[in-house]
Amino acid sequence: MGKVVLVTGVARQLAGRFVRRVQREPEVDRVIAVDAVPPRHDLGDAEFVRADIRQPVIGKVLAQAGVDTVVHLDVSGTPLGAGGRTQAKETNVIGTMQLLGACQKAPTVSRLVVKSTTSVYGSAPRDPAVLTETTPVKSLPSGGFAKDAVEVEGYVRGFARRRPDVAVAVLRFANILGPRADTPLAEFFDLPILPTVLGYDPRLQFVHEDDVTEVLVVASTEPRRGTLNSGTFNIAGDGVLLLSQTARRLGRPTVPVLLPAVTWVGRLLRTAGVTDFSREQIRLLTHGRVVDTRQMRETLGFRPAYTTAETFHDFARTRPPGLLPPARLAAAVDGLAARVQRKEHTP
Amino acid sequence: MTDAKVIPFGDDARRRGSSGGSAAGRSRARRAAPSGPPGVPGAPGPAEAADAADAGGKAALAAVPEDGRPPHEERPGAGIPAQAGGEPHGRPGARSGGPEAEGGEPQAPAAPSLGDALGGLADRLLGGPWEERVASGLAFLRRRVTGDYEVDEFGYDAELTDQVLMSLLRPLYEGYFRVEVKGIENIPAEGGALVVSNHSGTLPIDALMTQVAVHDHHPAGRHLRLLAADLVFVLPVVNDLARKAGHTLACAEDAQLLLERGEVVGVMPEGFKGLGKPFSERYKLQRFGRGGFVATALKTGVPIVPCSVVGAEEIYPMVGNSRTLARILGFPYFPLTPTFPWLGPLGLLPLPTKWTIQFGEPIPTDGYPPEAAEDPMLVFNLTDQVRETIQHTLYELLVERRSVFF
Numbered sequence: 001m002g003k004v005v006l007v008t009g010v011a012r013q014l015a016g017r018f019v020r021r022v023q024r025e026p027e028v029d030r031v032i033a034v035d036a037v038p039p040r041h042d043l044g045d046a047e048f049v050r051a052d053i054r055q056p057v058i059g060k061v062l063a064q065a066g067v068d069t070v071v072h073l074d075v076s077g078t079p080l081g082a083g084g085r086t087q088a089k090e091t092n093v094i095g096t097m098q099l100l101g102a103c104q105k106a107p108t109v110s111r112l113v114v115k116s117t118t119s120v121y122g123s124a125p126r127d128p129a130v131l132t133e134t135t136p137v138k139s140l141p142s143g144g145f146a147k148d149a150v151e152v153e154g155y156v157r158g159f160a161r162r163r164p165d166v167a168v169a170v171l172r173f174a175n176i177l178g179p180r181a182d183t184p185l186a187e188f189f190d191l192p193i194l195p196t197v198l199g200y201d202p203r204l205q206f207v208h209e210d211d212v213t214e215v216l217v218v219a220s221t222e223p224r225r226g227t228l229n230s231g232t233f234n235i236a237g238d239g240v241l242l243l244s245q246t247a248r249r250l251g252r253p254t255v256p257v258l259l260p261a262v263t264w265v266g267r268l269l270r271t272a273g274v275t276d277f278s279r280e281q282i283r284l285l286t287h288g289r290v291v292d293t294r295q296m297r298e299t300l301g302f303r304p305a306y307t308t309a310e311t312f313h314d315f316a317r318t319r320p321p322g323l324l325p326p327a328r329l330a331a332a333v334d335g336l337a338a339r340v341q342r343k344e345h346t347p
Numbered sequence: 348m349t350d351a352k353v354i355p356f357g358d359d360a361r362r363r364g365s366s367g368g369s370a371a372g373r374s375r376a377r378r379a380a381p382s383g384p385p386g387v388p389g390a391p392g393p394a395e396a397a398d399a400a401d402a403g404g405k406a407a408l409a410a411v412p413e414d415g416r417p418p419h420e421e422r423p424g425a426g427i428p429a430q431a432g433g434e435p436h437g438r439p440g441a442r443s444g445g446p447e448a449e450g451g452e453p454q455a456p457a458a459p460s461l462g463d464a465l466g467g468l469a470d471r472l473l474g475g476p477w478e479e480r481v482a483s484g485l486a487f488l489r490r491r492v493t494g495d496y497e498v499d500e501f502g503y504d505a506e507l508t509d510q511v512l513m514s515l516l517r518p519l520y521e522g523y524f525r526v527e528v529k530g531i532e533n534i535p536a537e538g539g540a541l542v543v544s545n546h547s548g549t550l551p552i553d554a555l556m557t558q559v560a561v562h563d564h565h566p567a568g569r570h571l572r573l574l575a576a577d578l579v580f581v582l583p584v585v586n587d588l589a590r591k592a593g594h595t596l597a598c599a600e601d602a603q604l605l606l607e608r609g610e611v612v613g614v615m616p617e618g619f620k621g622l623g624k625p626f627s628e629r630y631k632l633q634r635f636g637r638g639g640f641v642a643t644a645l646k647t648g649v650p651i652v653p654c655s656v657v658g659a660e661e662i663y664p665m666v667g668n669s670r671t672l673a674r675i676l677g678f679p680y681f682p683l684t685p686t687f688p689w690l691g692p693l694g695l696l697p698l699p700t701k702w703t704i705q706f707g708e709p710i711p712t713d714g715y716p717p718e719a720a721e722d723p724m725l726v727f728n729l730t731d732q733v734r735e736t737i738q739h740t741l742y743e744l745l746v747e748r749r750s751v752f753f
Binding site for chain 2 (some may be wrong): 259288330
């Protein structure tokens with residue numbers, strides 16, 4: 001008998017793509033997709049169950065279907081639909097608590113995969129430059145999605161202690177980007193002029209949407225030979241990009257703003273509804289964050305198809321050109337070079 | 348013992364005053380030496396090169412012996428737009444400043460060897476490399492404006508460091524402090540190594556000069572990756588430049604990762620204690636932290652290269668420390684020098700001391716068992732050994748030193 005996979009938060013693009021992808025795995029028999037709102041995208045042959053994971057009804061779904069793999073993707077920074085930040089926090093934290101409680105009662109569950117984020121490390125100037133899974137966190141995130149993720153991971157650790165027979169994988173994703181990305185960072189890059197923090201050039205790491213889907217499949221199926229897919233893993237593309245580099249590659253001018261003013265600008269933009277410029281994001285765009293991915297390569301045995309730079313290129317490709325398109329700047333420099341050469345040859 | 352070997356400060360000033368003329372002559376002779384080919388009289392060479400400079404643009408400055416100052420003043424201005432990604436016209440200058448040192452050598456013999464040839468001919472001769480330099484400068488600019496360059500996980504921007512940051516520091520290194528480097532071959536040509544140095548001078552200029560020394564003199568062209576205090580990464584602009592120059596936070600995790608990747612890592616275990624010690628305690632090494640650097644070297648099995656820097660102690664003679672101001676500003680100390688707060692920004696000008704950087708014999712750490720890093724006695728002993736080596740080398744260099752300033 002094949003596996004029965006339950007996926008939460010399927011109304012989001014990313015989870016929807018994973019649902020469609022995991023059905024193609026030969027060892028997977030049945031996919032149950034759960035969310036409180038019906039998804040607008042196609043879920044293939046998966047069975048959609050409209051259930052709110054904050055309600056105990058999720059336990060019944062688990063028991064009835066005899067689910068053995070739970071993929072918890074309903075941990076997200078932005079709320080789906082109305083409700084704002086409070087709603088998102090409710091779903092992240094209370095939803096996880098309910099789901100884990102239900103899993104603990106369900107004897108069939110043998111594998112749990114939870115989506116987390118590298119923002120659980122926070123961003124501080126006093127942190128080591130490259131964070132590993134075991135790096136002690138210097139400054140815990142004070143609020144927002146990062147704090148939710150820290151709390152979710154705490155509950156997951158508690159669950160892993162109480163159910164040692166369940167293989168638990170926590171995947172800490174770097175900033176997810178791609179052609180269809182709708183994260184706060186993607187919205188930031190869509191601004192015509194990018195506000196940056198004066199005197200700081202953060203290092204950023206991205207992971208491609210396709211790699212997210214693939215690594216979730218790796219984590220939610222049987223481990224391949226020589227690999228182990230339970231534990232906590234940082235998931236990020238190779239290499240880093242500086243914020244200044246991303247702005248130049250996008251062709252968007254940057255406006256350096258003093259750090260105290262950035263907070264104010266952020267609040268202004270948030271009020272205007274242009275972008276969700278939360279405090280943790282300002283910290284990210286000030287100090288940056290880079291994680292070590294050796295565990296992902298060596299233990300999990302996953303190699304991302306896209307590097308950070310390729311991910312960003314794939315993202316930038318789909319965006320409208322900025323005010324300073326790199327192609328035009330390059331052409332201007334080439335023109336200058338040609339003029340210099342001509343001047344050299346004429347006398 | 349220490350006081351006997353440290354040359355008193357005031358004495359140097361007097362000696363410098365009396366022999367100032369001869370010193371100037373000597374330094375001029377030294378500067379002229381590489382550009383004046385043997386057998387050719389010195390006078391026509393520079394004169395003609397100066398003509399060429401007027402005709403051929405700033406590239407020809409490399410051929411002029413007295414070139415220490417003009418490129419120096421020019422580079423900072425040109426370097427700033429390169430940082431901010433601003434006006435393109437500033438960039439070629441920034442780039443052309445970089446390879447001057449190499450580019451100057453072949454040009455200089457060419458101009459005087461033509462003897463009394465026309466200025467136009469020299470111009471055309473100089474045109475080749477000049478054009479090349481502009482072309483590569485524009486290629487550099489093109490990569491910068493389109494963001495098409497790479498940085499490593501620590502934010503190290505190798506291209507920017509080579510082309511701009513090192514060129515900005517080089518005048519200070521060559522012209523101002525006239526750094527003499529000894530024993531650079533003690534840094535292995537490949538694989539990781541931990542360079543452990545003394546720290547002094549109120550501002551961490553000694554670390555930057557050591558970086559230039561390794562960058563410019565090491566035969567294998569190695570880069571020194573410095574470990575910096577956390578204060579560096581809190582300050583705006585400073586943290587940005589430090590990361591791009593390849594520095595990272597002084598913590599065991601970062602040091603270990605860099606050493607595992609086979610980088611040469613530079614560490615100043617004295618930290619602020621060494622940097623901000625009073626002038627009266629110059630060249631007396633402070634406690635070497637808790638020996639964390641030795642434990643990291645043992646874990647990764649890389650050799651420890653002791654490094655002694657002489658000359659940095661006297662650049663800002665710190666005669667006092669305003670604890671109140673330091674506390675208000677959040678700095679570990681607030682230096683009071685004979686010039687600093689009193690003359691305003693002019694007080695920030697370091698004294699032009701003559702520096703010597705000596706790299707000592709590497710101390711191997713790969714012969715120990717893997718658990719050696721957890722053995723406090725061994726770590727303390729090795730720490731003391733490194734510290735003693737640096738202290739003795741400092742004394743030796745101080746005895747050899749003729750004066751603080753030349």
